[in-house]
Amino acid sequence: MNISALLTSAGINIAVCVVLLFLYSILRKQPSNFSLYFGRKLAKVNPTRDHHVRLQRFVPSPSWIVKAWEISEAEILATAGVDAVVFLRIVVFSLRIFAVAAFVGIFLVLPVNYYGQEIHHHKHIPRESLEVFSIGNVKQGSKWFWAHCLALYITSLTACLLLYFEYKSIAAMRLEHIRTSPPNPGHFSVLVRAIPWKPDESYSDTVKKFFTKYHGSSYLGHQMVYHRGTIQKLMAETEKVCKMLRSNNVGHGKNMVQSALPAGPSGTLRILSSEPESIKRKPPFPDVRTASSVKEVAAAFVFFKTRYAADVAAKVLLSANPMSWVTNYAPEPHDVYWRNLSIRYRLLWLRKIASLVAVIVFMFLFLIPVTFVQGLTQLDQLHHTFPFLRGLFKKKYMSQLVTGYLPSVILLLFLYAVPPTMMLLAVIEGCISRTGKKKSACRKVLYFLIWNVFFVNVLSGSVISQIDALSSLKEMPTQLARAIPTQATFFMTYVLTSGWASLSSELMQPMLLIWNVFRRGVLRQKDDLCAVSFPYHTEVPKLLLFGFIGFTFSVLAPLILPLLLVYFFLGYLVYRNQILNVYITKYESGGQLWPTVHNTTVFSLVFMQIISLFVFGLKQSKTAWVFMIPLVIFTLLFNEYCRQRFHPIFKNTPAELLIEMDQEDEKSEKIEAFHQNLELAYCQITLKSPDPQKSADLSHPIPSDKDLEDSTASNPPALAQQNPTEN
Known part of the structure; x- marks a missing residue:
């Protein structure tokens, strides 16, 4: 050339x-x-x-x-x-x-x-x-x-x-x-996989007994991971409800939630609640009949009182069998790829x-x-x-x-x-x-x-x-x-x-x-x-x-x-x-x-x-x-x-950084409220009340080019509320 x-x-x-x-x-x-x-x-x-x-x-x-x-x-x-x-x-x-x-x-x-x-x-x-x-x-x-x-x-x-x-x-x-x-939920959480199966108890009971025994001073709670098939049905039905709520005014939101969600043992999702505050205080599957139809997998998010305790639990070998009780740093809630958490750990290699x-x-x-x-x-x-x-x-x-x-x-x-x-x-x-x-x-x-x-x-x-x-x-x-x-x-x-x-x-x-x-x-x-x-x-x-x-x-x-x-x-x-x-x-x-x-x-x-x-x-x-x-x-x-x-x-x-942050948390009064909401952060299915300011679609007035150019970029968007689609 x-x-x-x-x-x-x-x-x-x-x-x-x-x-x-x-x-x-x-x-x-x-x-x-x-x-x-x-x-x-x-x-x-x-x-x-x-x-x-x-x-x-x-x-x-x-x-x-x-x-x-x-x-x-x-x-x-x-x-x-x-x-x-x-x-x-x-x-x-x-x-x-x-x-x-x-x-x-x-x-x-x-x-x-x-x-x-x-x-x-x-x-x-x-x-x-x-x-x-x-x-x-x-x-x-x-x-x-x-x-x-x-x-x-x-x-x-x-x-x-x-x-x-x-x-x-x-x-x-x-x-x-x-x-x-x-404070980030991922800093206080550890993902545990390959949980041993015991015929006389559920995975959830096994996790609670194990961490209460060996990490009792720092163990706070846990959230089980559920089979993707059931969760997908729940998410699909929730998405339908959200779309219906978007297309109507907020005043009819409560009635629509109660009428749109299926009830009874055959339904995949019972009425969680019609009040947003009650949603925040209840586990993801409050109804016994619904919880019994959800299949647990051998994985769970385990929560600790301090960042340092979670860091130690994520690094150490928890069991004499390296193929059981396998721990990883927990991803941030919005970063979790739920589909792969149901995979058996023994099949990963x-x-x-x-x-x-x-x-x-x-x-x-x-x-x-x-x-x-x-x-x-x-x-x-x-x-x-x-x-x-x-x-x-x-x-x-x-x-x-x-x-x-x-x-x-x-x-x-x-x-x-x-x-x-x-x-x-x-x-x-x-x-x-x-x-x-x-x-x-x-x-x-x-x-x-x-x-x-x-x-x-x-x-x-x-x-x-x-x-x-x-x-x-x-x-x-x-x-x-x-x-x-x-x-x-x-x-x-x-x-x-x-x-x-x-x-x-x-x-x-x-x-x-x-x-x-x-x-x-x-x-x-x-x-x-x-x-x-x-x-x-x-x-x-x-x-x-x-x-x-x-x-x-x-x-x-x-x-x-x-x-x-x-x-x-x-x-x-x-x-x-x-x-x-x-x-x-x-x-x-x-x-x-x-x-x-x-x-x-x-x-x-x-x-x-x-x-x-x-x-x-x-x-x-x-x-x-x-x-x-x-x-x-x-x-x-x-x-x-x-x-x-x-x-x-x-x-x-670094451990010194985590300990310093934990010491600062001890002086704060908000850390206890943060601990109470850890389980909610890693729910596979949640239902949020619609916010007219957050859920306004683009059929409403849209900004001019000058408005967009002059808008400040100092605050990141509210990710948990926007929940944009994954690329």
Whole structure:
């Protein structure tokens, strides 16, 4: 591929980005789209409709860019929580490190690559092949490889320094978040599974006897987990009642509750209560006949008087049999993934193995579209395989389109199926929380992208032209060293297509926009606020993949670095806008994704250094080869230090912090009332009275664009009252 083909791809993607950004700045002003582009703010703003048709609604404006740029990190922390701040820290870290790498690469490495051999260069730069800008253009044994070594040292040491300060800052932020957060049911609760079955007593009695005997001084109570089938019926019937209550005034609410809920032994749900206060004081199944029809499972949430007692119970081995009385930290109430709590603990290891096998099979099945995509980048091979296409490919614009744009677009379309598949496999794996499910899916998507998007593309692209090169696994590092610099052109177009254009698509939300138009125009349905949580399992792997690509090619083909800088800068604006306006914070993990980010970044650094080692070996530069070994050792030692220094903070909460918080609770008079409501927090089915201010749908007046822009973001939405649907 030459420069003109890359410019063609860049021009297409720039045009797509500009069009989508203009459309977004107009569509976000239309009242019919407020539920789509301002979901988080509508969850807490008292709506008022602007009936006037104003010209400014149809004029593009950069107001969203200014708002996203001006918002401070403290405001984002108060609005969206620690996880959102940590995600944006990934973008900021990438901007900083690749700004340094781009400066070094463009002004130091790129001239060395371009003039690495005494060859005749084209007078017109667009006609130059992109390979002359890569390390492959440097002749063997060149004395100029010191420039590449220096660039590697500068990039690696800067990355390690930034990683250290980020890890330290985020660890402190996590501890401060725990210290300043109000009493949370998850801090006083432990999830117990694999409860032994005794024929003469129920699971509930077994739990009560066990913890009264061994944790009597701190044991407060427990809440059993019930079979999902029964609970699903209860939730479905409750949802029907809530919908009926929304469509009528509050004054008839009590009578509707009593008339809508089934009664008697055959009904799945008796009348809980017609008064909200009585609901708060009663267990989830107050009626004996109803309770007898609900099947308990061998799992329960056990509550303790102090955070420290719950922490100790979650860490220690409760029984001589490690397969019984298994404890975990209890997720926050809104974070619990109830479906998987009914899974037998003894089957979890089988589910994890099945999930792993399914991921491997899916990764190998994905080789088919990847090989096809790489075939499009090999124009000579296409001429040989499909002779009837030669006439078509003789046209300059067609060859540039096929080699420079089409492969990355096709790969991007296939990749849309990956996150939902990995999320399904995370559910099969048996995750007990929604954050755990997203973390598991995030890791699976990350491994999948690094393997299929990078390694398979590199190897398949090389195998197409060098089928006999892979004689054994011993040749794999050498083959990678030969193939990676030659595949830099594909990844440049991939950054343009999957990076720039996908960020514009994230702003537009095209699928939701189409559904919104269809629902309102064809189905004639009213707006229904449905704010979703941030898709960390798709966006974090995407950022880390681009970071991995950037580190790998930082000295091999530094021309990719400016493209990555544009991507991360655009992502900085887009993601801040989405976090402020669109996505709602439903649950908080306290920044637990950062260790995955840190480990992936260190892996990227080590991989960059090792590939450079093999490239230097192929180029017969022994001095550069020896000079790189201390850098690899230093990076590994740095990672081990961070693992010992910071990682335990993300796995456990310090005991001294928990004890200090417990001591502060002893001075508070509200802690006893909090203890009384612990059981209610982990009910699988609850019934709340409707609140006209909270449950007002969007058929009521909706705010103007100015109202939404000016609304403060200092208070997060009332999650327990809004109860938005899960993304």
